[in-house]
Amino acid sequence: MSENKSYVMWNNKGGVGKSTITFHIASVYAELNPDKDIIVVDMCPQANSSSMLMGGGKDSEKKLQDLISKEEPQSIVGYLTEATLLGDADINKYITKLSTVNSNLSENIYLIAGDGNLELIAPLLSERADATPLSVRDDPWVKIHSIVRNLTKKKLNEGRDCVYFIDTNPSFSIYTQIAIVGGSSLLVPINADDSSIFAITGLFNLIWGTSVEHPVYGKYTFASKAKAHKLPLPKITYLLGNRFTQKKGAAHAFKALSNEALNKMYDEFIKNPDKFEATDHQIHNIADFEASYSIELRDFNSAGVVAANQGLPLSKMDKHTYEVYGEVIQVAKEQRELCKSTIEELVQKL
Ligand SMILES: Nc1ncnc2c1ncn2[C@@H]1O[C@H](COP(=O)(O)OP(=O)(O)OP(=O)(O)O)[C@@H](O)[C@H]1O
């Protein structure tokens, strides 16, 4: 058995596809790796990836509500609370075996559900993280920030490796910091627009800090505390250009934006390759960098709408038409196949 892998999906720009990609890659990863247990940790109060994984649509909202309204919520809030109070938590109390609620998913995929109450416990987690240590051996900041990292070391079943996928919220709140520290690999989705490309600079500054520390609040930032406490941080594994491959006419304009995003990442790579996952390939120029660190995902169009609404992995989408809120939606075979192979190619690289 080897060490578990954990992937965290983050960009501090909202709506770039973090939850959608988490749903697709986790469900396909589970299908392609029946010998492993796949655990999705939804660290976003919106719980969008949880909804998709739990079957999508109105039913999933109800099922999710049932989990989070238990006395001990069967959700990420339950897990964080127990781990904060006791120093560790029992994963089995908080996971949901997804095949019991969504028959489209394989037996080996599990969820620690997202929970809107993450917003409510966030100030309490911050307070505890910033508490004065009781002794030189006490480090509340590291303790709180390592909860998900410690979780991702756990195995669910004897003799089987686990792979964790962590979905996040765009804000850099304490639960996002905990989520980021939980990943050994960082996947950064971006869209073909300037705002999500600008967000790349923000991402580096927030996780690793600015080159010149702010004179007043510089030492209070996550980045400076992580450095001071020697907290391990994830390595950037892929830049995921989401919805980049659309209709032919758009491809050229999108390429310009994707080049800009790559330039920004490549500049960071030159300054500090240690922030990136090591690859077997030699990186001499931006083309080598692109080949190693960038993946383009296509727009899923109507296949994406159906998948999200029904919690249906692209691999299981075998019909020509689907009903979504009373409307009949057509999903051509060619489109289904293209979307499916895009996700499979990404999963095979993980
Ligand atoms: N490849 C894609 N093809 C088509 N639609 C997509 C694709 N990726 C994302 N979307 C759509 O874009 C919207 C935003 O996606 P999603 O909710 O996954 O983003 P997010 O980054 O998780 O957002 P947030 O920051 O709010 O958590 C959704 O309506 C989703 O269906």
Ligand SMILES: [Mg+2]
């Ligand atoms: Mg999301």
